[in-house]
Amino acid sequence: METLDKVIANKDxxxxxxxxxxxCHTMKLGSLCALGGFTPYPVLSAIKHFPxxxxxxxxxxxxx
Amino acid sequence: xxxxxxxxxxxxASKAEKRVxxxxxxxxxxxxxxxxxxxxxxxxxxxIPKLCATDSVEAYGSCRLxxxxxEGRNGTPAxxxxxxxxxxxxxxxxxxxxxxxxxxxxxxxxxHPLDCLTCSANGDCELQDMAGVVGLREVRYGYEGDNHIVxxxxxxxxxxxxxxxxxxxxxxxxxxxxxxxxxxx
Numbered sequence: 584m585e586t587l588d589k590v591i592a593n594k595d596x597x598x599x600x601x602x603x604x605x606x607c608h609t610m611k612l613g614s615l616c617a618l619g620g621f622t623p624y625p626v627l628s629a630i631k632h633f634p635x636x637x638x639x640x641x642x643x644x645x646x647x
Numbered sequence: 648x649x650x651x652x653x654x655x656x657x658x659x660a661s662k663a664e665k666r667v668x669x670x671x672x673x674x675x676x677x678x679x680x681x682x683x684x685x686x687x688x689x690x691x692x693x694x695i696p697k698l699c700a701t702d703s704v705e706a707y708g709s710c711r712l713x714x715x716x717x718e719g720r721n722g723t724p725a726x727x728x729x730x731x732x733x734x735x736x737x738x739x740x741x742x743x744x745x746x747x748x749x750x751x752x753x754x755x756x757x758x759h760p761l762d763c764l765t766c767s768a769n770g771d772c773e774l775q776d777m778a779g780v781v782g783l784r785e786v787r788y789g790y791e792g793d794n795h796i797v798x799x800x801x802x803x804x805x806x807x808x809x810x811x812x813x814x815x816x817x818x819x820x821x822x823x824x825x826x827x828x829x830x831x832x
Binding site: 606612 | 750
């Protein structure tokens with residue numbers, strides 16, 4: 584959350600977004616419980632399908 | 648520093664008579680049924696990174712540092728809580744595991760004081776050792792977020808001090824009290 588807040592506040596945006604993505608990958612495979620393993624999915628989906636909301640420019644094609 | 652350096656197999660020995668054979672990083676090893684993958688690897692002198700496991704208490708699986716890959720199985724199970732099975736092929740070092748361990752360690756250190764040089768555990772600290780083993784060099788989360796650095800130490804017990812700033816919530820102390828000392832609660 585704190586790192587996403589930095590992304591939203593445009594503080595070192597691309598670098599912090601990478602940190603969030605890395606955290607998601609760590610959580611996906613590293614979690615002890617299924618909640619931790621699944622939580623990253625909506626976050627990664629949001630970054631993937633709505634990159635403009637995270638300052639990564641528009642997708643060239645519409646999301647499926 | 649501890650005076651006697653003993654090998655820590657990570658999990659207690661299994662007393663089963665039946666033996667199973669598995670492959671760890673290309674090496675075959677035969678161990679009693681019920682042995683953890685971590686212990687089987689240690690029999691081969693292959694030390695899987697760990698924090699919450701130690702062979703005097705039962706495996707718990709909270710630290711997420713001993714993750715391994717097993718051919719044909721999904722995900723990355725913890726090697727301390729996963730028992731051996733006949734014929735499985737285990738990998739303890741892959742780029743994916745390296746990345747995972749580093750990611751987990753980065754989270755631990757993001758809520759840990761950076762006073763190693765003046766810390767009483769300096770040089771005899773498993774957290775410090777593992778940070779080196781997984782190759783952690785920077786903590787990208789920063790240290791300004793919510794943390795336990797200023798939390799008060801609990802020194803009410805004459806035998807140990809609980810310092811929330813240095814605790815990684817592995818439950819090892821609780822398990823030792825219950826399983827070894829037998830004085831929990």
